[in-house]
Amino acid sequence: TGAITLDPGYKNSGSCKSDITFLDGEEGILRYRGYAIEDLADKANFLEVSYLVIFGELPTKEQLTQFETDIRRYTLVNEEMKNIIDGFPKTAHPMGVLSSLTSALTAFNPKVVNVENEKEMYEAVCKTMGKFLVIATWTYRKMMGYPLNYYDNTIGYVENFMQLMFKLPTGPYEINPVVVDALDKLFILHADHEQNCSTSTVRIVGSSHAGLFASISAGVSALWGPLHGGANQAVLEMLEEIQKDGGDADKYLAKAKDKNDPFRLMGFGHRVYKNFDPRAKIIKRAADEVLATLGVNDPILNIAKKLEESALQDEYFKSRNLYPNVDFYSGIIYRALGIPTDMFTVLFAIGRLPGWIAQWKEMRVNKEPIGRPRQVYTGHPLRSFIPMDKR
Ligand code: CMC
Numbered sequence: 001t002g003a004i005t006l007d008p009g010y011k012n013s014g015s016c017k018s019d020i021t022f023l024d025g026e027e028g029i030l031r032y033r034g035y036a037i038e039d040l041a042d043k044a045n046f047l048e049v050s051y052l053v054i055f056g057e058l059p060t061k062e063q064l065t066q067f068e069t070d071i072r073r074y075t076l077v078n079e080e081m082k083n084i085i086d087g088f089p090k091t092a093h094p095m096g097v098l099s100s101l102t103s104a105l106t107a108f109n110p111k112v113v114n115v116e117n118e119k120e121m122y123e124a125v126c127k128t129m130g131k132f133l134v135i136a137t138w139t140y141r142k143m144m145g146y147p148l149n150y151y152d153n154t155i156g157y158v159e160n161f162m163q164l165m166f167k168l169p170t171g172p173y174e175i176n177p178v179v180v181d182a183l184d185k186l187f188i189l190h191a192d193h194e195q196n197c198s199t200s201t202v203r204i205v206g207s208s209h210a211g212l213f214a215s216i217s218a219g220v221s222a223l224w225g226p227l228h229g230g231a232n233q234a235v236l237e238m239l240e241e242i243q244k245d246g247g248d249a250d251k252y253l254a255k256a257k258d259k260n261d262p263f264r265l266m267g268f269g270h271r272v273y274k275n276f277d278p279r280a281k282i283i284k285r286a287a288d289e290v291l292a293t294l295g296v297n298d299p300i301l302n303i304a305k306k307l308e309e310s311a312l313q314d315e316y317f318k319s320r321n322l323y324p325n326v327d328f329y330s331g332i333i334y335r336a337l338g339i340p341t342d343m344f345t346v347l348f349a350i351g352r353l354p355g356w357i358a359q360w361k362e363m364r365v366n367k368e369p370i371g372r373p374r375q376v377y378t379g380h381p382l383r384s385f386i387p388m389d390k391r
Pocket of ligand 1: 009196226227228229230231256257263264265266267268269270271272320322325326327
């Protein structure tokens with residue numbers, strides 16, 4: 001088999017060829033299917049970008065309407081799924097519930113397990129886009145003890161997200177277009193990010209020919225961790241802790257630099273971006289706009305600004321190219337929109353869904369081999385078995 005090259009964390013190893021996302025970490029460039037993230041965030045909506053990411057081209061008006069209609073057809077979730085939701089304690093973290101529910105979908109949708117042709121692939125894509133959104137919001141309803149809502153065919157995908165989350169049986173729910181616009185942009189910015197931890201997980205699980213729901217459920221688990229998608233929740237918790245502790249941002253900056261202290265500045269640094277994260281730039285602007293439009297004056301924001309300013313001038317952060325990443329600002333917007341902290345990573349998952357689907361589809365279409373890394377063994381050489389009475 002020859003010598004094995006060790007590359008822990010795959011810092012320098014490519015795992016696949018991909019046509020989906022171009023990322024230049026030195027220059028801070030991000031493109032989906034060749035289109036600049038700045039253009040897409042500014043001019044397209046989330047389903048349009050989802051179509052682009054999954055199928056490779058921007059949809060025509062007809063294609064987009066068809067896609068939306070086909071997704072809508074699959075937004076009904078099997079009633080028996082509710083028994084599964086009932087089994088969780090209210091205190092369960094929504095990401096754990098989401099991962100389990102996504103996996104449970106396989107039981108009710110066997111065709112999404114065995115995709116055999118293009119038609120079945122298209123159905124699997126639409127089913128996943130439809131059902132995942134609904135169950136993602138159900139994790140919140142469960143946490144709050146609210147009755148579950150159903151998809152409303154008269155309004156759009158992102159509008160549905162808000163209504164599914166927040167509409168109460170006691171009255172009508174008014175959807176704020178400023179909030180919908182901001183969420184649309186945030187979902188677009190999260191739609192794909194080439195071979196990150198959760199996407200690589202989706203591809204590697206799928207490479208054994210496990211189905212789309214099973215692969216995505218694994219992706220949700222990978223995303224949950226605080227070094228990946230869970231960072232958006234961790235950022236807000238960090239900011240709240242700083243606030244409770246008197247608001248001294250510099251104290252926490254010093255902690256982050258102290259190698260004997262495990263604390264890291266959440267929302268800072270990135271494996272690939274060694275320059276400003278282009279998504280962070282767009283989100284930062286969006287955060288300012290949203291907060292101004294909604295008239296939110298959040299003291300947490302001042303702490304975030306102070307932290308950011310100090311870190312950007314600090315030698316430790318400068319020399320290591322540690323800039324604020326997408327998660328640093330997204331939590332601030334989510335909070336302003338009234339989304340509870342425990343749901344932040346679920347929103348990341350909704351945004352990342354088209355990317356996971358596209359990467360899984362590409363892996364299957366390209367007939368990639370099963371993912372199976374090697375290792376360098378560092379354990380004992382052969383040992384003689386010791387009988388129980390001699391141990
Ligand atoms: N605070 C303090 N020091 C840091 C930080 C941080 N946030 N991030 C990296 N460093 C230091 C690290 O200690 C190391 O220092 P040294 O060279 O002295 O040992 C150096 O910078 C390089 O870091 P690394 O851990 O080798 O880099 P990595 O590429 O393995 O990790 C990362 C990337 C994103 C996991 C890391 O920067 C981190 O833990 N950041 C905080 C969590 C976070 O915000 N994650 C979200 C990432 S973006 C979106 C997403 O993927 O969800």
